[in-house]
Amino acid sequence: MQNFKDNPWFLRANNFVENFNHATAQFSKLAKFYDDNYTNLVIRKVDKIKI
Numbered sequence: 001m002q003n004f005k006d007n008p009w010f011l012r013a014n015n016f017v018e019n020f021n022h023a024t025a026q027f028s029k030l031a032k033f034y035d036d037n038y039t040n041l042v043i044r045k046v047d048k049i050k051i
Contacts, residue, residue: 004010
């Protein structure tokens, strides 16, 4: 019986999960970046209106 971890289907699935996790992490970094920038933009606009 071959080692379970050497099974190509297992490796493929594991690789997919790792790629998916990496993509999710990149996406949340990007989303946070946009969120922070958008918040700063709104704050700046509101400050200009107050002045």
